[in-house]
Amino acid sequence: MEDFRTSYLRLCKENRLEPQQSVLSHLSHGKHTETSGGRSPRGTPSKMGPGNHGVVLDLSTTSLTVQTCSVLGAALAKDCLYGELRLSDCMIGDEGFKLLAHSLCSNAAVRNLDLKGNNLRGPSAEALGKLLGQNHTLRRLCLEWNSLGLDSDRFALLAEGLAANNSLEVLDLRNNQISHDGVSELCKALQRNCVLSSLDLRWNNIGIVGGRSVLAMLQYNKTLTELELAGNNITQDIMKAIDVARQHNLDRASLTNEHQSRQSIMTREIKQLRTQKKQQASDLLHRIDQQNELQSRTHRDTAHKIHQLQEALAERKCAFNALNAKLSKTEAELLLAEQRSRDLSDILEVSRKENSSLVAMHQKEMQTQLGEKASSESKLLHDIASLKDRNLHLETKADELDKRCQHQQDQIYELKEELATSHAQVKLQATQAEERLQNEKQRLRDQQRDLERRHASEMQHQRESAEESERAYRDRIVKLEEHRRSLEEEMSKLKNQQLTERLALEEQILSTRQRVKEEEHQRMKHLEDKIRLLSNAKDDIQQHYSQQMQTIAELQAKNNNAGLEVESLKRRLEELNQELAGKNNELQAEVNKVKLSSSKQLSRMEAQIQDSESLRERCSTLELQLAEQTRRHRTELMDRDNETDSLRERMRSQDMEYSRIQEEETQRAGMLQAAISGYLTSTRTPMSTPRK
Structure with missing residues (x-):
């Protein structure tokens, strides 16, 4: 930031200009403050939000002259510090923005550019077209409250620059007096743009023709997911068709993002699987122990949840008792209402x-x-x-x-x-x-x-x-x-x-x-509806309770089956490990035996040189046997590795199934708790409402 201030002063001195004090005050008193993408205080450079880089240069509401714009543009052309530039309500004008845009064409750091309320017209639209055509680092551009659409020919140059741009994602063109011709040129450009995802065209003069152009553009552009067209005198049918096309783009983008996220997840999982393949059987045993601990913890959690559900059931019974009491009270009130009706009829007769x-x-x-x-x-x-x-x-x-x-x-x-x-x-x-x-x-x-x-x-x-x-x-x-x-x-x-x-x-x-x-009649109807609702709620709660008890029993049975299967897999793994150890011992014994026989044969060959040929033949046969045994041992080791991998896959599937069951159980418990709380709140609400 000090380098930028020094560069600004140097350029002012070279151009024989007096530095603007408001700009110097912002550059002198600015501090680096961490932000989450929101607006910082005016003139305070701040860290940008996720997805942005660098700091913020906020000169909003500061009146900038043409000479100041020229010097700032020259300083920003080689700057790599500021990632966001806020110049809203700075009264820049067309001449000042031409100088800024010419310098920003070579800037590779600014990601966000705010030019709201600067009275930009046709020449600025032409400069913006050149900027968008040459700058490929800009992500967000705000042009709200300008007059870029007054000159349709120059606005077409802006659209051409947007068509050539491959980095801009968000474009704000609110209140720019854009006509249907300008929107037609913009839509033609957007048919070739595959990066822009958000476009705001509210409060312009698009009309029905412009709305049809936007609708035709959405048939080709599949990346535009956010489109605002309020205040443009577009009919409801066109707006509905545009919303449908935009929703298709949004669904497509969500599917693409989901596919990319799944692809990244699959890539990470493949890497994890490759790393897990390199682990030993001890890690698998350790994991089995962890699974046992997790299973015991899950058993405890399930028991705790069952206890909570039983308590909730007891509360539900209390609520049922309260509802019965309330029903009796309601019947008493009904009798009182009937008595009151009779009294009123007597009073009516007297009257x-x-x-x-x-x-x-x-x-x-x-x-x-x-x-x-x-x-x-x-x-x-x-x-x-x-x-x-x-x-x-x-x-x-x-x-x-x-x-x-x-x-x-x-x-x-x-x-x-x-x-x-x-x-x-x-x-x-x-x-x-x-x-x-x-x-x-x-x-x-x-x-x-x-x-x-x-x-x-x-x-x-x-x-x-x-x-x-x-x-x-x-x-x-x-x-x-x-x-x-x-x-x-x-x-x-x-x-x-x-x-x-x-x-x-x-x-x-x-x-x-x-x-x-x-x-x-209303009181009788209200009481009948309340009684019917209470009876329906009682039946629903009893049915839901029976379903939850059945679900809990099924989950307990699945949990027991999963535990038995995990135990059987653990025993199978122990048997395989024992068998592998036995095979290794046999192999070592065979190797030792072969070595011993080879040494004996060598000593015998040294002792009996005359039997060298027979010993050589016997040695070759022994070597063949050793190679065969080694090959068989390797094949057995490969089979054991394959079997171990299959066991790991089964364990992974069991883990996924167990986690899925646990999530379903958690969701069902949450749903039951939500239903109980909803029912309790619904039962409390009629009790708290005053009787008419």
Whole structure:
């Protein structure tokens, strides 16, 4: 890291540039910290996760100028330290990235490159194409939140570089404004790429045409297992077809990985077998002892598990007893619910009677109100009739006054006639009585005037009183009519209110009855379901318990058979070892015997030179016999080796069978324990739920 900082400062000095302080601070204060592949603090070089090499150079959110990008690229071109380069949100731009990409073409250390949010456009896409075409060490490339897809022609150059690349495994192109043309070029390139396994194209402008191009590409590309296409306006049928093709690739990759893992496992096993072939019989005996110890330990574990299962069975019995108690409690609750239902029905009957009494009371009140209304109407009619009679009386009185006035006028006319006759009679006395007559005339005129005035005033007074009475009667009639209308409206309102109250009461009674019936039905149904579930659970647990007991008995029988077979194999191996030792002793005795006979023959040949030919023939025959015995001994040794190998194979198969049985027993015990715990939790859950 100090070398990189020194190189950066040297290049800045050579290019006559002022070093960027933010970059220097990251390079100065950075420390090597162990990481598991996650992001380290900004500017802190850290060890990368599994599958990566080197440390991390994190310059995220640091604004880098074009000159700084040029110097950094020149420093990174020869760097072998940093395995991951994080340049997200650095505002690099197209010019800066061109310089970086040109330098990274010769870098052989960077495995991960993060260029998120750097406003990269068409020129950067062209530079990326050259980088991918020349750099064959890059594994992961993040180009999120850029605009590489704006220029489809230059994006096609990026696709060509991706087609030529044979190292990139993960490519992130989210939010890059990639159109369907760009995706078509990318899919054409991916048809020739057999390394890329993860591609993220979310939130672009692919559309239906681009989705079809992706689907056609997946018919040829069998290595792409992770493909994200959300936010691209692709129809559901195309997405489903793409998911199916991707799942096929994923299955193919999993099968390939499984095949490779199995191949590596088989290779390791073959190596182990070759090394095991070189071991002696003592190792086999030691292994048999270990198997015996393992078998005894397994017996102990099995006994312990059986003890645990018995305890679990006892707990299950306790749970059954608790369930029986709960069932009895539920039956008691059912009886209480029935009693409550009967009480509610009694209450409903009482409410019905009360409603009927209320209805009768309302009807009586209505009848009384109707009677009062009829009496008030009759009273009003009587008052109207009396007012009419009084009006007629006043009219007759006015007629009488008119007649009286007419009678007085007639009297006046009569008096005038009498006056004329008296004037004719007392014409002689006119002079004397003229003055008197004039006075009398004046008096009569005044009296007539007074009578007329009094009559007019009395008539006016009678008319005014009659008009006032008539007006008062009319007002009273209007008020009575208004009172009658208000009474009628009040009666109609009372009728409507009574009708609405009656309907509401009937609806409330019906709803109460329906609700009570539904509650009782639901409670009965819930209790029946609970009883049925409890009975089914009880039957299932009893059946599972019988199956587990049968499985335990079968496993014990298999375990006993395996132990007997191991004992027989051990005895057979001991017999073979004894036989091998006997053969070795016989061979040694034969060799010693042959040596002794050879020495005797040699001494005899030295003593009897004349019998040299016969001795030579006998020696040759003895040598042939010795060779034959040696050959037979070798064949017997080879047979013993083959038999030993076969015994080892049988022991290995027995070990595998024993381990498989042990794993099955462990799995069954785990399944039984899980079933017991699941049942206990399921039985506790209804007990803990509040009763409705």
